[in-house]
Amino acid sequence: MDTGLQLLIESLLLGGFYSFMAVGFALIWGVLNILNLAYGSYIILGAYLSLFLFRYAGLDPILSIPVSFATGFLFGILVQKLIFNRAMKLEPFMVLIISFGLDVLISNALNLLFKADVRSINVSYGGDSFLLGEVIISKVKLLVFVLSLLLTFALYLFLNRTWTGKAIRAVALDRDGAMLVGINPSQIFLITAGLGTAISFSSGNLYGILQGFTPFDGGLLTVKVFLISILGGLGRIESAVAGGFLLAFIEIFSSFYMGEGWKLFVALAVMVGVLIFRPRGLLGSKYYGEAQ
Amino acid sequence: MSLLVAQEIYKSFGGNKVLQGVSLEVSQGETLGIVGPNGSGKTTLINVLSGVIKPDSGVVVFGGRDITHWRPHRRAKLGIGRTYQITRLFANLTAIENVMIPLHYGSRQEASQERIEEILQMVGLSHKKENYASDLSLAQRKRLELARALALNPKLLLLDEVFAGLNPVAVQEIVSLIQELKNKLGITIVIVEHVLKALSQLADRVVVLAEGRLIFEGKYEDMVKDKEVIKAYLGERYGASA
Numbered sequence: 001m002d003t004g005l006q007l008l009i010e011s012l013l014l015g016g017f018y019s020f021m022a023v024g025f026a027l028i029w030g031v032l033n034i035l036n037l038a039y040g041s042y043i044i045l046g047a048y049l050s051l052f053l054f055r056y057a058g059l060d061p062i063l064s065i066p067v068s069f070a071t072g073f074l075f076g077i078l079v080q081k082l083i084f085n086r087a088m089k090l091e092p093f094m095v096l097i098i099s100f101g102l103d104v105l106i107s108n109a110l111n112l113l114f115k116a117d118v119r120s121i122n123v124s125y126g127g128d129s130f131l132l133g134e135v136i137i138s139k140v141k142l143l144v145f146v147l148s149l150l151l152t153f154a155l156y157l158f159l160n161r162t163w164t165g166k167a168i169r170a171v172a173l174d175r176d177g178a179m180l181v182g183i184n185p186s187q188i189f190l191i192t193a194g195l196g197t198a199i200s201f202s203s204g205n206l207y208g209i210l211q212g213f214t215p216f217d218g219g220l221l222t223v224k225v226f227l228i229s230i231l232g233g234l235g236r237i238e239s240a241v242a243g244g245f246l247l248a249f250i251e252i253f254s255s256f257y258m259g260e261g262w263k264l265f266v267a268l269a270v271m272v273g274v275l276i277f278r279p280r281g282l283l284g285s286k287y288y289g290e291a292q
Numbered sequence: 293m294s295l296l297v298a299q300e301i302y303k304s305f306g307g308n309k310v311l312q313g314v315s316l317e318v319s320q321g322e323t324l325g326i327v328g329p330n331g332s333g334k335t336t337l338i339n340v341l342s343g344v345i346k347p348d349s350g351v352v353v354f355g356g357r358d359i360t361h362w363r364p365h366r367r368a369k370l371g372i373g374r375t376y377q378i379t380r381l382f383a384n385l386t387a388i389e390n391v392m393i394p395l396h397y398g399s400r401q402e403a404s405q406e407r408i409e410e411i412l413q414m415v416g417l418s419h420k421k422e423n424y425a426s427d428l429s430l431a432q433r434k435r436l437e438l439a440r441a442l443a444l445n446p447k448l449l450l451l452d453e454v455f456a457g458l459n460p461v462a463v464q465e466i467v468s469l470i471q472e473l474k475n476k477l478g479i480t481i482v483i484v485e486h487v488l489k490a491l492s493q494l495a496d497r498v499v500v501l502a503e504g505r506l507i508f509e510g511k512y513e514d515m516v517k518d519k520e521v522i523k524a525y526l527g528e529r530y531g532a533s534a
Contacts, residue, residue, distance in 0.1 A: 179364035182398030
């Protein structure tokens with residue numbers, strides 16, 4: 001069996017999920033200029049929500065994606081209205097601290113509710129896999145991959161084809177310029193915060209069927225979406241997708257050839273390299289510091 | 293009738309008193325030129341008029357409505373368009389998209405292909421419509437910024453140093469373009485400008501700002517002979533001997 005090919009396929013499958021998972025984070029960062037350190041916990045929140053619906057309502061985590069999306073959207077708008085709108089008027093550093101506090105709050109609340117045990121959503125199709133030539137492909141991973149790509153593409157269409165999407169891109173590019181052509185940025189901020197959070201919650205559903213999770217996994221996920229945004233750059237969906245695939249390749253290959261413990265080390269080392277030699281990231285249209 | 297009235301506008305940044313009681317009126321269809329040395333408060337005044345900056349005190353009235361506390365996006369909807377000294381286009385959007393957004397959000401018009409085409413045609417950019425704003429030359433970006441402001445169906449255009457950085461040929465082209473807009477569409481224009489030759493061709497009336505105060509108001513021809521103005525630009529010695 002060709003190990004290289006198997007690793008390549010694994011990377012692609014994981015990369016698709018990573019892209020979708022990070023695109024909400026990159027959106028919030030690019031448009032609102034908020035580095036939301038609670039984003040990873042949002043994903044875990046989505047995972048627990050889908051676990052809850054699976055256990056008590058018998059709803060498959062794939063089918064409950066719309067529920068997570070809607071809940072995330074409302075949650076994102078609420079948090080933006082109650083917390084970030086105020087925090088954004090203060091120093092940028094305050095937003096960072098507040099989002100960190102939110103992360104601690106969410107993970108501990110989940111710990112109280114669900115305990116610290118590793119939970120998983122055991123869907124009936126969870127263990128199946130099939131052979132494609134010499135490569136083993138897990139059905140769940142393939143399903144998550146396809147759904148991630150579809151949802152990311154839907155977001156791409158939304159941002160490029162709808163008026164609201166165009167307004168979001170305009171605000172991301174130039175907040176003052178957007179106001180001068182009649183766009184109300186406060187409204188766009190709310191929609192973007194809602195949309196980004198909806199994506200995090202929905203990716204939680206997918207995360208939950210890929211692997212087990214605990215209330216405290218959010219921190220690591222925040223590191224990952226941060227890495228992806230730096231690697232790919234900000235300003236376009238394509239950037240998050242490029243970053244997502246790149247991180248997946250780095251993780252899969254380095255953990256196979258160097259050992260599991262090395263993967264984050266290698267990823268962070270690459271990130272430092274990117275920051276030094278190509279601060280806009282692979283496909284970034286703007287330097288993250290230029291985001292207003 | 294005055295379309296735009298600014299009364300006793302004061303604005304300080306920290307201890308720096310940038311505008312100290314500026315009042316001006318602009319009549320319907322008129323083109324008002326604002327000149328003044330660097331740091332005299334011209335851009336701040338434009339920012340107050342377009343709503344980017346709130347004045348410390350004073351009132352801005354547009355078409356009989358007090359808009360002093362309106363944010364820029366609401367003023368845009370009323371028909372106040374502006375351009376920046378350094379263009380503030382949406383760099384990663386195409387020329388078409390740059391025009392389409394103000395059509396939809398600003399003036400609530402249908403952003404039809406024909407309307408977009410018409411506006412781009414007006415500013416002479418229809419051959420560049422698919423290009424990203426960031427790929428255009430400076431003169432083209434200035435034209436696109438005009439197009440973006442025109443898409444608001446403006447009653448008032450605030451032009452902040454449109455000619456800065458352009459070569460004489462491009463300056464003359466854009467002067468003709470603005471004259472055309474003025475004559476065809478009857479738009480009222482407030483124009484801040486350092487390029488006096490261009491201003492002399494465009495402005496019906498000129499005001500001069502120096503250190504946050506209006507020191508002159510009148511015809512362009514009179515301005516260049518005015519002692520106060522020469523003093524403000526060239527200093528005491530020249531002012532006295534002129």
